[in-house]
Amino acid sequence: MELHEIREYMRDNGCEDWDVFEEPSYETAFIGISDEGRAVYDYDKMVVFAIFHYEVDSLEAMEIIDAITIQTMNLMVNPPVIVKRCDSGYAR
Secondary structure, eight states, X not given: OOHHHHHHHHHHTTOTTSOOOOSSOXXXXXXXXXXXXXXXXXXXXXXXXXXXXXXXXXXXXXXXXXXXXXXXXXXXXXXXXXXXXXXXXXXX
8 A cells, every 4th residue: 555545545534633654654564544543554564664775684674663653653643553562583
């Protein structure tokens, strides 16, 4: 799903007031909408996206996500949710 499709999906489901990731968009990591109407992203898929987007290894990708993306969420009014699966190789 591309960023404009994510926005359209959010709007179609009455969730246009909630934030989505834009730069980077992590569009391949978008997995749906929470019960609250927040955009939901899969952490593992975010790592894979970051590996290719930034051309880094998995450790660097996790550092980018943890240091930049997650910190940026603190500045958002209605931030997305990031799901870290407990069986994940990337979950910390």
